[in-house]
Amino acid sequence: MKKLIYLDNAATTQVSKEVVDEMLPYFTEEYGNASSVYEFGSKNKGAIEKAREVIGKALGSKANEIYFTAGGSESDNWAIKATADAYKEKGNHIITSKIEHHAVLHTCEYLEEQGFEVTYLDVDENGIIKLEELKKAIRPTTILISIMFANNEIGTIEPMKEIGELANQNNILFHTDAVQAFGQVPINVDEYHIDMLSASAHKLNGPKGIGFLYIRTGVKIRSYVHGGAQERKRRAGTENVPGIVGMSKAVEIAVSTIEERAKKETELRDYLINRVLKEVPYTRLNGHRTKRLPNNVNFSFQFVEGESLLIMLDMEGICGSSGSACTSGSLDPSHVLLAIGLPHEIAHGSLRLSLSEQTSKEDIDFVIETIKKIVEKLRNMSPLYED
């Protein structure tokens, strides 16, 4: 069998063995209800509280500001819809950006239907939001600014500090979708004046179907999933203890290795970027050259279509993606690539490769050689490419 070179870690990651080991007992041994009276549930309760502490520590927040959810999408939906609902007396205006994940964008579009007004900020050619535009967009009725920490397609890291300060000065809640950034770059919620933060475990070698929303004490957000009294009455549903425990372990590992991983991945990332830009003509790097996630690479190869490229890479054992994970299968070119100004046909030829700690230089060398071959083959077949 061909070696698998998995470079789609921005979509989802392998659950690490330590994480699975932590989870296992909670399936078949410690399965009691965490919200129960009996002793048999108390280990679960303890495990949940420990997880809250681990994650709180990772963010510089209090443990009881962490609320478990089913993942990044739910966290985003919750943060935005339930804040809108809670603060609608104060105003009906929300500011976000054109390059948010669909979990934010579609949620905002939904709120527009419900009578809210949303400003979708432009970004520059590197995908960085324009602070001047943000300043101008703020109104007396603005109740929420939701800007992602780092973009999932092009890896660009947004100016969190500046945004947080603006929000803070204007007394506006600041939510950030940190699904891509959490575990990859250090985050301190106080430093960035973050009031709410979404994250998802499966992006950092934790299990799928579990995530959290950080909610700063004092934020009057409502419930989103109504029902039982779990999560201090804020998020109903029998606690997913194995998931929570797994996420906690994944966060623990991610935090303790964050520097060395970033260093290693950044080096490989830059090696890949530099060689491809040099060796493959008509190629463009999408996203900011340095203000980007350590593991994210995103190219546009002119005259080449993304899906064909992906399938050919796949035939060589290389897993990548084109556009964001959830929109593959969709025909529309990525809204992110359009927002940074790419024309349709170039946006179509984009390739996202997202590295992991396991990625080796040999892998990358093989990927580069394969890209060169495939891009040439596809270009020779392309009616747009006249050599």
Place this chain on the structure above:
Amino acid sequence: MKKLIYLDNAATTQVSKEVVDEMLPYFTEEYGNASSVYEFGSKNKGAIEKAREVIGKALGSKANEIYFTAGGSESDNWAIKATADAYKEKGNHIITSKIEHHAVLHTCEYLEEQGFEVTYLDVDENGIIKLEELKKAIRPTTILISIMFANNEIGTIEPMKEIGELANQNNILFHTDAVQAFGQVPINVDEYHIDMLSASAHKLNGPKGIGFLYIRTGVKIRSYVHGGAQERKRRAGTENVPGIVGMSKAVEIAVSTIEERAKKETELRDYLINRVLKEVPYTRLNGHRTKRLPNNVNFSFQFVEGESLLIMLDMEGICGSSGSACTSGSLDPSHVLLAIGLPHEIAHGSLRLSLSEQTSKEDIDFVIETIKKIVEKLRNMSPLYED
């Protein structure tokens, strides 16, 4: 160590070993993104589709009418809020019952704030909704009837067929919270005219944090978790493949063993009920004597308070619950017990014991003897009990 006698299976269950075995490869081996182009994601995609078929078959529905969620609470919230939103042009009235799970009740209360009108039907002393009242409650503006299949506290099974027919005749959508019933009693969505059905895997020896909503083709329900294009654009979020696979296996097992389990559990249940009613004075069985879940027993011991009872049982290794799982920790007596007409102080002395396939006659004998001892001890300490 004392033997653990786990009789809180209505709260949550042990994940069966076969289920964990099915899940394991999807954590560390088949972790690729199910919505991707590459081959490495296709096994995941296949596993998800297979799960949809297994569950569809269990309900007599089509596979593509099954939508995965994070559990029963999300399914209930989705079914009710997103139907209300989609059909608000048609009307603003919803009918439910007083004994629903909080995931339904609190959701309805939320909708009341948003301008919807909700009728909460009474139940009789056995917890069965009054069909005459239901008939009278129907208005031209009624868009949804949401009645649970079986109650989580007292185990009473509602007259699904009659409710479904009423809904159908009046062209009203019928949602049922089958979180307790699914896997315990046979369900066919066509037979009962069910348009939407909520279920949660952890109630049937599957993992926590995964469930589904059945949505009949043609029902115009909206999205609840907005974002990526997963679940045919109806429910966003990276697919929780291990969870889905685990739930599928759990359903497969539950369906294939449903009869023998029901038989065995019903026998033990009735043995427990009969002996306790005979041997412990001032005791009442809550819920219908025969129209009840095979594994559910719910007693009220007069002059005895529930938490004290639970702790004393726990000290003997017996895990039970008082009121519903999620409300333990709350001080209010169970809304279900009040709805069937119990006075506060009797509602307070309730004990739910929910059996599993593993429960043995020896366990039950021990439980009966222990209950007798404890109830006597607590009564002797009770200012309400004058012998």
Place this chain on the structure above:
Amino acid sequence: MYSEKVMDHFQNPRNAGELENANGVGTVGNAKCGDIMRIYFDIDDDQIIKDVRFKTFGCGAAVATSSMATELVKGKTIYEALEVTNKAVMEALDGLPPVKVHCSLLAEEAIHAALWDYAEKKGIVIEGLEKPKNDIHEEEEEEEY
């Protein structure tokens, strides 16, 4: 969720039961949680609590605080007993979970009620003792979402 001390007093409650010859009996309840506590005092002529019993219909914390409260007042004068607050009872039990604080108030109030009954019967006034409420219901802050 309970401390070891609470569990001990719950499992082996001290002074549970009735006192035939009680000369002060107080019963209080909490309408919200539905729990009820009754305390029996046998107070001698020197106003010393010679014996004490309790009966409680309530949660684990209610039973444990009853037990501890009776221990704390036993052998004390009625004025010393008046000083036994719910805080003191809780501390003696190594604390209670936040939702269970109100249970310890039951114990404090039951003591007061029994003392009041004693004072009434004897026709005396106990300085600093207010007429106890029948229903102990401390307003708990419940956040609404």
Place this chain on the structure above:
Amino acid sequence: MYSEKVMDHFQNPRNAGELENANGVGTVGNAKCGDIMRIYFDIDDDQIIKDVRFKTFGCGAAVATSSMATELVKGKTIYEALEVTNKAVMEALDGLPPVKVHCSLLAEEAIHAALWDYAEKKGIVIEGLEKPKNDIHEEEEEEEY
């Protein structure tokens, strides 16, 4: 997601490239997905397609349908070529996923466009051939939630 036949034609596309001496060339595109297909015909005096080439900027299905379409028309008369529908191409490929049906329409239309070009150049009329649209965009039903 693709059949083996699709994968085969994608990996080893038949008749990819240009024809220097083409006497019928047609280019069509789908504005929605941004994909573009061009077909080159060398048609002899008996109106038989002697040779054919294609160039495609598009997804896997687009490449495979281009390849299969060229195979299906090669050696056929122009009237036989006119009968090669997107359905025929899909069947020959053992089917396509629903979202990819439109890709096969590109191939059908590219054939039509090349035949139209040939007819124009020759000054003839091909019975049954309509002027091809430049932009192939089948309305797909998208449910909105």
